[in-house]
């Protein structure tokens with residue numbers, strides 16, 4: 001098949017939630033069929049791409065990606081190539097067998113926030129209609145579920161940013177809490193530079209002085225897991241300083257009295273003792289935030305990936321509400337979503353408790369609506385299943401999931417307490433993985449189905465702004481790879497559902513529009529042509545009144561809904577239109593340092609690697625920039641441990657060990673060490689992390705656990721810590 005792109009195709013990056021616009025042309029040479037060129041017109045990135053976006057074409061090369069289905073004949077045998085019929089037959093019969101033997105909920109589905117809306121939608125439908133299992137969840141639970149829950153608690157609606165990203169440049173003061181966007185969303189930095197040019201100020205809250213913190217007027221460095229106390233302390237100072245916007249609180253909110261009382265109990269000296277942030281810095285932060293007429297607080301994974309992430313985000317929202325910095329132009333709270341489709345991926349049904357259109361699976365009216373679109377009896381739709389970590393924790397157990405279909409995640413590297421998760425995966429009767437590459441998790445599968453990716457297929461994504469955008473196929477899938485939609489159709493057909501699983505993305509999108517119509521995330525007024533014409537459309541966007549309905553072309557015959565770039569300006573999405581304060585108080589992390597494990601471990605990302613690294617560790621240019629794991633630590637701690645720059649350090653937690661070279665920097669608190677989580681093997685950060693979950697969002701506490709550190713012998717001396725159960729990339733290729 002000819003894999004040369006003929007015309008220039010406008011599309012978006014395969015990686016993070018900015019979904020930077022880019023243009024694909026035919027590659028003049030090299031293993032990849034396409035070349036990435038600049039697309040200056042897309043408003044989010046205005047032509048800029050980070051190194052990951054620039055180098056994304058590398059993963060299209062046939063030598064890098066999977067090109068044929070693989071199966072394993074015995075549990076311990078090797079993977080071998082198979083034809084599609086054999087691979088799909090095996091996968092479908094394993095699902096049917098497990099369902100018949102152990103009940104429908106013993107078949108599980110685990111999705112990903114990188115999947116297109118069409119894939120996420122069809123995967124949810126596949127679980128509920130073809131498998132009829134309750135047990136579907138996805139890696140977005142690891143990503144921003146705490147912010148999602150806090151959003152819904154406060155505003156009645158969950159969309160990452162309630163305004164376009166470019167609005168950031170026009171606020172008075174931006175507070176970034178636990179976001180290192182200079183590394184994780186580099187093109188966003190230009191909006192921050194513009195903010196500074198416009199006279200706005202930036203406050204960054206991060207236990208490390210990151211490249212993002214270097215851009216700030218003020219950097220607060222709380223101990224990991226103490227943001228809740230910090231936000232309450234700031235609110236205390238807002239009250240004490242007379243900065244409460246009484247009119248706003250009275251006319252547009254509820255619950256202020258309880259929130260104020262909780263803040264009163266978090267006086268500044270108490271908060272300094274908990275967080276380590278000096279009272280003077282807290283005062284300065286409040287001054288900056290209240291000085292201008294507008295302000296924004298944006299959170300990312302720092303405060304969210306905590307066992308109290310929902311309460312923590314709630315406390316930051318309280319700060320916005322008390323000061324009237326919400327529901328007004330260039331003010332508000334937002335969450336910087338993470339994965340390419342972290343937003344849309346959770347709106348259309350891969351989350352355990354949700355149906356398409358951000359509907360609740362326990363709401364009878366929602367069930368009736370979606371069941372009608374799907375042509376099934378509402379009573380046949382399963383109820384809510386368990387959350388991502390709980391699903392992984394149940395694998396292979398009595399009453400748990402015995403056969404798992406995994407699409408778009410690599411939990412061997414990215415799940416908390418990964419040694420345990422890897423052993424649970426090994427206990428499955430059957431693991432079926434759809435992936436682009438042979439990830440560490442795919443390497444453990446019984447059936448591996450090679451999926452089309454990004455430039456090889458068409459589909460929509462919803463970026464961090466709630467902007468629905470379109471990726472267009474530029475080349476056919478490499479080798480025998482197939483789109484995930486086609487894979488789902490193949491599996492559904494074998495499970496007796498010949499109809500209802502179209503493989504054409506536009507057809508799936510049309511059905512998604514109907515399923516979402518009337519829901520909170522209403523896409524019914526959006527279609528592919530409109531997205532292309534308008535550089536994306538912001539949801540909610542209901543179909544035109546009196547038009548062809550959700551099934552017809554968007555808006556035909558009625559007023560065309562313009563989409564909703566800015567939410568909440570008139571009212572919040574709660575029943576009474578008012579935002580709700582959260583009644584929250586500080587509490588410790590699930591695991592705090594003690595005599596045996598005296599240090600905080602926190603984890604996160606580096607610029608040149610993406611997530612579990614499945615894609616970016618296969619990109620030579622990125623591996624040169626970020627070749628492996630490391631442990632960041634303060635010079636004082638390094639001196640105490642007797643470790644020099646580049647020497648190997650072993651971290652031990654109650655769950656496992658990890659070893660990586662020391663990177664010594666005064667930019668981190670002396671009581672805290674940091675590891676990026678992109679690598680498997682002995683440098684795997686998630687061998688250490690804690691599986692404490694937030695009680696409401698079920699988000700794991702990736703950002704806080706307790707470890708001890710010891711200097712390790714040089715590599716190759718045979719006594720270094722090893723990590724059982726992982727497959728090095730080389731071996732897995």
Ligand SMILES: Nc1nc2c(c(=O)[nH]1)N[C@H]1C(S)=C(S)[C@@H](COP(=O)(O)OP(=O)(O)OC[C@H]3O[C@@H](n4cnc5c(=O)[nH]c(N)nc54)[C@H](O)[C@@H]3O)O[C@H]1N2
Pocket residue numbers: 016017143177178179180181183184185205206207208210223224225226227300301302303337338339340602603604605606607608609610611612674703704
């Ligand atoms: N290069 C790169 N970019 C990415 C990704 C990637 O893997 N690599 N992944 C994408 C995805 S899915 C996501 S979710 C986003 C994540 O984007 P970010 O949230 O920006 O990334 P992280 O590095 O996980 O965490 C951000 C910061 O939180 C800080 N932090 C740690 N503990 C705490 C704490 O207790 N409180 C506070 N306030 N801060 C804390 C860390 O020091 C870190 O600098 O990035 C997206 N973009």
Ligand SMILES: Nc1nc2c(c(=O)[nH]1)N[C@H]1C(S)=C(S)[C@@H](COP(=O)(O)OP(=O)(O)OC[C@H]3O[C@@H](n4cnc5c(=O)[nH]c(N)nc54)[C@H](O)[C@@H]3O)O[C@H]1N2
Pocket residue numbers: 112113114115116139140142143144301305338339407408409410411413414415416434435436437439451452453454484603604605610611612613614615677685686689702
């Ligand atoms: N310690 C620690 N751990 C963390 C975090 C942290 O901050 N610290 N962050 C967490 C967060 S925020 C996230 S989002 C998770 C992410 O971690 P993962 O869920 O592992 O995400 P990825 O590494 O992006 O894995 C996506 C997989 O899907 C494949 N893929 C890509 N596109 C497609 C497609 O279209 N179809 C199919 N079938 N497959 C595709 C990729 O090749 C890859 O193997 O990690 C979490 N883990």
Ligand code: SF4
Pocket residue numbers: 013014015016017018019020045048049050051052053054184185186187
């Ligand atoms: S910032 Fe995100 S979307 Fe933009 S090029 Fe980099 S990885 Fe891609």
Ligand SMILES: [Mo]
Pocket residue numbers: 142143144338339
């Ligand atoms: Mo994420």
